[in-house]
Protein backbone atom coordinates (compact mmCIF):
# COMPACT_ATOMS: atom_id res chain seq x y z
CA UNK A 659 0.00 0.00 0.00
CA UNK A 660 1.44 3.38 -0.98
CA UNK A 661 1.98 6.02 1.73
CA UNK A 662 1.53 8.77 -0.89
CA UNK A 663 -1.96 10.17 -1.58
CA UNK A 664 -3.94 9.09 -4.64
CA UNK A 665 -3.19 10.53 -8.07
CA UNK A 666 -6.64 9.38 -9.15
CA UNK A 667 -9.52 9.82 -6.74
CA UNK A 668 -12.89 8.58 -7.98
CA UNK A 669 -16.03 9.20 -5.91
CA UNK A 670 -19.47 7.82 -6.61
CA UNK A 671 -19.27 7.96 -10.41
CA UNK A 672 -22.52 7.12 -12.17
CA UNK A 673 -23.21 6.83 -15.88
CA UNK A 674 -26.06 5.51 -17.98
CA UNK A 675 -26.90 5.46 -21.67
CA UNK A 676 -30.45 6.62 -22.27
CA UNK A 677 -32.45 4.96 -19.47
CA UNK A 678 -29.97 2.10 -18.89
CA UNK A 679 -27.54 2.55 -15.97
CA UNK A 680 -24.02 1.20 -16.58
CA UNK A 681 -22.00 2.63 -13.67
CA UNK A 682 -23.95 2.80 -10.39
CA UNK A 683 -21.52 4.40 -7.95
CA UNK A 684 -17.84 3.67 -8.65
CA UNK A 685 -15.24 4.49 -5.99
CA UNK A 686 -11.52 4.08 -6.65
CA UNK A 687 -8.20 5.39 -5.29
CA UNK A 688 -5.11 4.93 -7.41
CA UNK A 689 -1.78 5.78 -5.77
CA UNK A 690 1.76 6.29 -7.17
CA UNK A 691 3.57 2.98 -7.47
CA UNK A 692 0.41 0.88 -7.70
CA UNK A 693 -0.43 -1.56 -10.49
CA UNK A 694 -4.18 -2.11 -10.39
CA UNK A 695 -6.46 -4.20 -12.59
CA UNK A 696 -10.15 -3.98 -13.36
CA UNK A 697 -11.85 -6.97 -14.91
CA UNK A 698 -15.45 -7.47 -15.91
CA UNK A 699 -17.60 -9.23 -18.45
CA UNK A 700 -18.16 -7.85 -21.94
CA UNK A 701 -20.49 -4.89 -21.59
CA UNK A 702 -19.85 -4.45 -17.83
CA UNK A 703 -18.82 -0.83 -18.41
CA UNK A 704 -15.01 -1.02 -18.27
CA UNK A 705 -14.36 1.17 -21.32
CA UNK A 706 -17.05 3.60 -20.20
CA UNK A 707 -15.31 3.92 -16.83
CA UNK A 708 -11.86 4.29 -18.37
CA UNK A 709 -13.09 7.02 -20.71
CA UNK A 710 -14.57 8.88 -17.75
CA UNK A 711 -11.31 8.51 -15.80
CA UNK A 712 -9.38 9.84 -18.80
CA UNK A 713 -11.69 12.85 -19.11
CA UNK A 714 -12.89 11.71 -22.53
CA UNK A 715 -16.51 11.14 -21.44
CA UNK A 716 -18.60 13.00 -18.87
CA UNK A 717 -20.13 11.10 -15.94
CA UNK A 718 -23.77 11.76 -15.06
CA UNK A 719 -22.68 12.40 -11.48
CA UNK A 720 -19.74 11.87 -9.13
CA UNK A 721 -16.20 13.24 -9.18
CA UNK A 722 -12.86 12.26 -10.70
CA UNK A 723 -9.77 14.06 -9.40
CA UNK A 724 -6.54 13.54 -11.24
CA UNK A 725 -3.00 14.68 -10.36
CA UNK A 726 0.05 14.46 -12.59
CA UNK A 727 0.67 13.71 -16.25
CA UNK A 728 -1.88 11.37 -17.76
CA UNK A 729 -1.14 8.64 -20.28
CA UNK A 730 -4.00 6.78 -21.88
CA UNK A 731 -4.15 3.79 -24.21
CA UNK A 732 -7.76 3.45 -25.39
CA UNK A 733 -9.24 0.23 -26.77
CA UNK A 734 -9.35 1.46 -30.37
CA UNK A 735 -6.01 2.60 -31.77
CA UNK A 736 -5.55 6.32 -32.34
CA UNK A 737 -3.41 5.91 -35.46
CA UNK A 738 -3.55 7.29 -38.99
CA UNK A 739 -2.97 4.74 -41.78
CA UNK A 740 -0.89 7.00 -44.01
CA UNK A 741 1.64 8.19 -41.43
CA UNK A 742 4.74 6.30 -40.34
CA UNK A 743 5.64 5.24 -36.82
CA UNK A 744 8.21 8.06 -36.70
CA UNK A 745 5.63 10.64 -37.83
CA UNK A 746 3.25 9.50 -35.09
CA UNK A 747 6.02 9.94 -32.54
CA UNK A 748 6.68 13.45 -33.85
CA UNK A 749 2.98 14.45 -33.72
CA UNK A 750 2.64 13.20 -30.16
CA UNK A 751 5.95 14.85 -29.22
CA UNK A 752 4.46 18.19 -30.31
CA UNK A 753 1.13 17.47 -28.57
CA UNK A 754 2.84 16.54 -25.31
CA UNK A 755 5.33 19.42 -25.62
CA UNK A 756 8.37 17.23 -24.95
CA UNK A 757 11.82 18.17 -26.20
CA UNK A 758 13.16 14.79 -27.38
CA UNK A 759 12.13 11.28 -28.34
CA UNK A 760 14.69 9.40 -26.25
CA UNK A 761 12.05 7.62 -24.15
CA UNK A 762 9.94 6.82 -27.22
CA UNK A 763 12.93 5.15 -28.96
CA UNK A 764 13.73 3.26 -25.76
CA UNK A 765 10.16 1.93 -25.73
CA UNK A 766 10.38 0.89 -29.41
CA UNK A 767 13.45 -1.14 -28.43
CA UNK A 768 11.79 -2.64 -25.36
CA UNK A 769 8.78 -3.71 -27.44
CA UNK A 770 11.07 -4.89 -30.22
CA UNK A 771 9.77 -2.89 -33.18
CA UNK A 772 12.45 -0.27 -33.87
CA UNK A 773 12.81 -1.75 -37.37
CA UNK A 774 9.32 -0.45 -38.25
CA UNK A 775 10.10 3.20 -37.49
CA UNK A 776 9.79 4.33 -41.10
CA UNK A 777 6.86 2.09 -42.05
CA UNK A 778 3.37 3.57 -42.51
CA UNK A 779 0.70 2.29 -40.11
CA UNK A 780 -1.15 0.70 -43.06
CA UNK A 781 1.78 -1.74 -43.43
CA UNK A 782 1.87 -2.78 -39.76
CA UNK A 783 0.28 -5.90 -38.27
CA UNK A 784 -2.49 -5.51 -35.68
CA UNK A 785 -0.15 -6.38 -32.82
CA UNK A 786 2.49 -3.89 -34.01
CA UNK A 787 -0.16 -1.15 -34.26
CA UNK A 788 -1.09 -1.91 -30.68
CA UNK A 789 2.58 -1.61 -29.69
CA UNK A 790 2.65 1.85 -31.27
CA UNK A 791 -0.58 2.75 -29.46
CA UNK A 792 1.10 1.80 -26.20
CA UNK A 793 4.28 3.75 -26.95
CA UNK A 794 2.19 6.86 -27.70
CA UNK A 795 0.60 6.53 -24.23
CA UNK A 796 3.98 6.10 -22.51
CA UNK A 797 6.46 8.32 -24.36
CA UNK A 798 5.92 11.42 -22.16
CA UNK A 799 6.62 9.47 -18.95
CA UNK A 800 3.11 9.67 -17.46
CA UNK A 801 2.44 9.61 -13.72
CA UNK A 802 -1.04 8.11 -14.17
CA UNK A 803 -1.44 5.48 -16.86
CA UNK A 804 -4.84 4.15 -18.00
CA UNK A 805 -4.73 1.11 -20.28
CA UNK A 806 -7.77 -0.49 -21.91
CA UNK A 807 -7.02 -4.08 -23.05
CA UNK A 808 -3.44 -2.96 -23.83
CA UNK A 809 -2.10 -6.33 -24.98
CA UNK A 810 -4.75 -7.12 -27.61
CA UNK A 811 -3.06 -8.88 -30.52
CA UNK A 812 0.28 -9.31 -28.73
CA UNK A 813 2.15 -12.57 -29.16
CA UNK A 814 3.22 -14.34 -25.96
CA UNK A 815 6.72 -12.82 -25.83
CA UNK A 816 5.35 -9.31 -26.32
CA UNK A 817 2.67 -9.99 -23.71
CA UNK A 818 5.41 -10.85 -21.19
CA UNK A 819 7.36 -7.75 -22.21
CA UNK A 820 4.24 -5.69 -21.63
CA UNK A 821 3.99 -6.93 -18.04
CA UNK A 822 7.70 -6.32 -17.43
CA UNK A 823 7.18 -2.78 -18.70
CA UNK A 824 4.10 -2.26 -16.50
CA UNK A 825 6.02 -3.52 -13.44
CA UNK A 826 8.98 -1.24 -14.26
CA UNK A 827 6.63 1.76 -14.56
CA UNK A 828 5.03 0.87 -11.24
CA UNK A 829 8.49 0.59 -9.66
CA UNK A 830 9.42 4.08 -10.83
CA UNK A 831 6.30 5.50 -9.17
CA UNK A 832 3.76 5.52 -11.96
CA UNK A 833 0.16 4.63 -11.03
CA UNK A 834 -0.95 2.03 -13.59
CA UNK A 835 -4.54 0.91 -14.20
CA UNK A 836 -5.10 -2.00 -16.59
CA UNK A 837 -8.61 -2.86 -17.76
CA UNK A 838 -9.29 -6.30 -19.22
CA UNK A 839 -12.07 -8.85 -19.57
CA UNK A 840 -9.69 -11.60 -18.39
CA UNK A 841 -8.49 -12.16 -14.82
CA UNK A 842 -5.50 -14.40 -15.50
CA UNK A 843 -3.03 -11.58 -14.85
CA UNK A 844 -4.11 -11.29 -11.20
CA UNK A 845 -0.80 -12.32 -9.66
CA UNK A 846 0.97 -9.46 -11.43
CA UNK A 847 -1.29 -6.84 -9.84
CA UNK A 848 -1.26 -5.07 -6.49
CA UNK A 849 -5.05 -4.91 -6.42
CA UNK A 850 -7.65 -6.52 -8.66
CA UNK A 851 -11.19 -5.18 -8.89
CA UNK A 852 -14.19 -6.68 -10.61
CA UNK A 853 -16.66 -4.31 -12.23
CA UNK A 854 -19.99 -5.98 -11.64
CA UNK A 855 -23.53 -4.59 -11.61
CA UNK A 856 -22.07 -1.10 -12.03
CA UNK A 857 -19.78 -1.07 -8.98
CA UNK A 858 -16.15 -2.02 -8.30
CA UNK A 859 -15.61 -4.96 -5.96
CA UNK A 860 -12.13 -5.77 -4.70
CA UNK A 861 -11.79 -9.44 -5.56
CA UNK A 862 -8.73 -10.46 -3.60
CA UNK A 863 -5.39 -9.21 -2.45
CA UNK A 864 -2.89 -10.60 -4.93
CA UNK A 865 0.56 -12.01 -4.18
CA UNK A 866 2.19 -8.78 -5.35
CA UNK A 867 -0.19 -6.77 -3.18
CA UNK A 868 0.59 -8.87 -0.12
CA UNK A 869 4.33 -8.45 -0.75
CA UNK A 870 3.93 -4.67 -0.96
CA UNK A 871 2.16 -4.33 2.43
Ligand SMILES: Nc1ncnc2c1ncn2[C@@H]1O[C@H](COP(=O)(O)OP(=O)(O)OP(=O)(O)O)[C@@H](O)[C@H]1O
Nearest residue numbers: 675676680698699700701702703704705706707839
Ligand atom coordinates in the same frame (compact mmCIF):
# COMPACT_ATOMS: atom_id res chain seq x y z
N1 LIG B 1 -22.27 5.37 -26.79
C1 LIG B 1 -23.06 4.43 -26.26
N2 LIG B 1 -24.42 4.51 -26.42
C2 LIG B 1 -25.24 3.59 -25.87
N3 LIG B 1 -24.81 2.52 -25.17
C3 LIG B 1 -23.48 2.39 -24.98
C4 LIG B 1 -22.53 3.33 -25.52
N4 LIG B 1 -21.28 2.95 -25.17
C5 LIG B 1 -21.43 1.81 -24.46
N5 LIG B 1 -22.74 1.48 -24.35
C6 LIG B 1 -23.29 0.31 -23.63
O1 LIG B 1 -22.85 0.39 -22.28
C7 LIG B 1 -22.49 -0.90 -21.80
C8 LIG B 1 -21.03 -0.87 -21.34
O2 LIG B 1 -20.19 -0.74 -22.48
P1 LIG B 1 -18.60 -0.72 -22.34
O3 LIG B 1 -18.02 -0.63 -23.71
O4 LIG B 1 -18.22 0.32 -21.37
O5 LIG B 1 -18.33 -2.18 -21.70
P2 LIG B 1 -16.97 -3.00 -21.57
O6 LIG B 1 -16.99 -3.61 -20.20
O7 LIG B 1 -15.81 -2.15 -21.90
O8 LIG B 1 -17.18 -4.12 -22.66
P3 LIG B 1 -16.09 -4.99 -23.52
O9 LIG B 1 -15.42 -5.93 -22.55
O10 LIG B 1 -16.96 -5.72 -24.49
O11 LIG B 1 -15.14 -4.04 -24.17
C9 LIG B 1 -22.75 -1.88 -22.94
O12 LIG B 1 -24.01 -2.45 -22.74
C10 LIG B 1 -22.75 -1.00 -24.18
O13 LIG B 1 -23.60 -1.53 -25.16
